[in-house]
Amino acid sequence: MSNATRELLLRLAPSIYGPTILFTLGAYAMLPIVPLIAVSQGAGLGLSGVIASTVVVGRLVGNLPASWLVARAGERIAMLIASGVALLGALGVALAPGLAVLGASAFVIGFAEAAFGLARHSLMTTRVPVTFRARALSLIGGSHRFGRFAGPFLAAGLLGITGDQHAPVWAFVVCLALTALLVGFAPDPERLLSHGPAGEAGPGRGAGAPRGSDGMLSAIRHGHAPLLRIGGSAAILSGLRSVKDVLLPLWGVSIGLDATSVALVVGIAGTIDFALFYASGQVMDRFGRLWAALPAMIAMALSFLVLAATHDLPGAAWWLTGCAVVIGIGNGLSSGILLTLGADLAPRDNPAPYLAAWRTLTDLGGATAPLAVSAIAAASLPLASAVAGMLAVAGAAGFARWIPRYIPRLRPRVGRNPDADRGADTSDPGPGAPSTR
Numbered sequence: 061m062s063n064a065t066r067e068l069l070l071r072l073a074p075s076i077y078g079p080t081i082l083f084t085l086g087a088y089a090m091l092p093i094v095p096l097i098a099v100s101q102g103a104g105l106g107l108s109g110v111i112a113s114t115v116v117v118g119r120l121v122g123n124l125p126a127s128w129l130v131a132r133a134g135e136r137i138a139m140l141i142a143s144g145v146a147l148l149g150a151l152g153v154a155l156a157p158g159l160a161v162l163g164a165s166a167f168v169i170g171f172a173e174a175a176f177g178l179a180r181h182s183l184m185t186t187r188v189p190v191t192f193r194a195r196a197l198s199l200i201g202g203s204h205r206f207g208r209f210a211g212p213f214l215a216a217g218l219l220g221i222t223g224d225q226h227a228p229v230w231a232f233v234v235c236l237a238l239t240a241l242l243v244g245f246a247p248d249p250e251r252l253l254s255h256g257p258a259g260e261a262g263p264g265r266g267a268g269a270p271r272g273s274d275g276m277l278s279a280i281r282h283g284h285a286p287l288l289r290i291g292g293s294a295a296i297l298s299g300l301r302s303v304k305d306v307l308l309p310l311w312g313v314s315i316g317l318d319a320t321s322v323a324l325v326v327g328i329a330g331t332i333d334f335a336l337f338y339a340s341g342q343v344m345d346r347f348g349r350l351w352a353a354l355p356a357m358i359a360m361a362l363s364f365l366v367l368a369a370t371h372d373l374p375g376a377a378w379w380l381t382g383c384a385v386v387i388g389i390g391n392g393l394s395s396g397i398l399l400t401l402g403a404d405l406a407p408r409d410n411p412a413p414y415l416a417a418w419r420t421l422t423d424l425g426g427a428t429a430p431l432a433v434s435a436i437a438a439a440s441l442p443l444a445s446a447v448a449g450m451l452a453v454a455g456a457a458g459f460a461r462w463i464p465r466y467i468p469r470l471r472p473r474v475g476r477n478p479d480a481d482r483g484a485d486t487s488d489p490g491p492g493a494p495s496t497r
Contacts, residue, residue, distance in 0.1 A: 072196070074246035076180060077203045079139065079239045083146070083176060084207025086235025087169070089215040089228040091115065094153065094166055096225050103159055111163045116427045118170020120420060126175035127416030130182050136243065138179035143240040146172035150236060154229040174423075178416055185403040185411045191345065193403060194352075198341030198396030205334045205395065279413035286405050286466040287414075291421045293458030294398050296451055297353070298422040299429025300360050303448050304329075304387055306430045307437070308380070311367060314441050315376040325381050329388035336392025343393060344400055350463040352394045353401070357456035359390025364449035368442045398422050404467050 091112070098108035130138045149172060152165025180200065188196045215228035280287060308329070312322035344352045363383035370379040402418040403411070429451070437444035 071247065074242055076184070077199055078246070079143075079242045080180065080200055080203040081207050082235045082239045082242070083143070083173070084204050085211050085214065086150075086207075086232035086239075087173065088208050088211025089218070089235075090150065090153065090169075090211075090232040092212055092215060093225055093228045094162070097153065097156070097229075098159060098162060100225065101156075101159055101162065107159070111159065111166060114163050114167040115170035115173075116423075118167040118172075119174045120170075120423050120427065121167075122171035122174030123178060123416040123420040123423070125171075126178040127412045129175055130179050130412040131410060135179040135183035135186075139176055139243045140240060142172045142176035142179065143236055143243060146176070147233060147236040147240070150229060150232045154226050154233065174419070178412060178419060181399055181402065181415050181419070182406075182412045184399075185406050185415065186408060190404075192341075194344030194349070194396060194400045195338070195341030197399040197403065198337055198344070200399060201340070201396035202334065202337030205330075205337055209330055209334055279407075280417045283405065283407075283414055283417075286462070287417060287421065289458065289462040290401055290405065290466055291418055293353070293357075293455045293462065294401055294418075295421050295425030296429070296455035296458070297356060297394070297425075298398060299425035300357075300364075300448060300452055300455070301391060302426045302430040303433050304360070304391075306434055307364075307367075307441075307445060307448065308384055308387075310437060310441060311371075311380055311445070312377075315371065315380065317377060317380075321377070325384050328381070329384040332385060332388035333392040333395075336389065337395035340393050340395040340397065344397065348463075349397065349401060349404065349467050350459060352397045353459040353463060354456055356390040356394030356397070357452050357459060359386050361449050361452035361456060363387045363390075364445045364452060368446035368449060371442045371445075401463075401467065 094112045094115075095108040098111045099105070103111065126138070126142075129141065133141065146169050149165045149168035152161055152168065156162035156165055184193070184196055184200070214231060218227040218231055219225065221227075305326075308326055309322050312325055317325070340352050363386045366379065367383050370376055373379065402415050402422075405418070406414040429448075433444045433448055436447055
């Protein structure tokens, strides 16, 4: 990494990466507590699960209005508004007098999370030079992974200290307040990214580019081919990432592991996943997006198919551990790939509507795949693992076929520093443009 790249990424930490860590840390400290709060208010296990899932529904529904907000108010204002709305939702969860308010508040949090994520994604798409876009976005993936990893530990610590099940919710409130302060008072990321080290203009919107001139439906209409082809494979990857969070613990329980051993296996995979997040950006920027997406899919395909054949073998616990490690390696080397592919395909002058469609598709995959696999697992856990493996094979084939078609490798101009080559004609060609590879 050049000094210019390192300096710019460090300058983005207070305004982009710091808020991402805080938002995700607080959210994943609170989310495991929502079902417990619902049960304490009289909900059964089924209803408490439905209330907890309203966060996912809010994310799906929130992408369309989020694209409208980002296109009209700008990315930074949208992030501030999203933080404020999420804060209201967190207060609703903490103070909810009944189940209806609790469910509505959880929905609002998911809704705000969609707006926050889309605004951040749009900002990085329009402003970060393409030559190190993947590294910048892989850091967002790493920030999110850190929050997911540390949030439950924060919740456990607070519950152990206070004994109050609402303590993690109040921690989320504090994290959101700090997020809003960072977004509001840290150096403006739009200004940081609008000029290079030598003053070159960044690849953001042109002065006359209309904001919000096209909606999400129009963006889908104009870019439907890459959205359906690459986006379909991306939705499979998103779904498999959610499936592993469900299938690996179920597998451990089904082969007789205790809770501590299951947590250890999942924790090892998560640690490897987190440790490799920046390597993913290096791979994508140096060798192309395919070499991050394809290994992740192949690793998941092999692991799930091997699991399906080893459930009743001697040493099943070791097979589970080995497959979890391989999944962690593959998933770690694909950190930020969904953000990067969406950014590559989105039009540069007004990316928010297209990114909203992209995120809706990948969120839908992340929401529906674990439900489908869980339904199959009710009949046969090995069959569910085999189905997940075949989905991964289909996703790998889709990436191998379509990424070289729509996402050409970058070729910086000879004699220029790639990290300073801002605004050069090395950027992505937009939806539907053929590759030169």
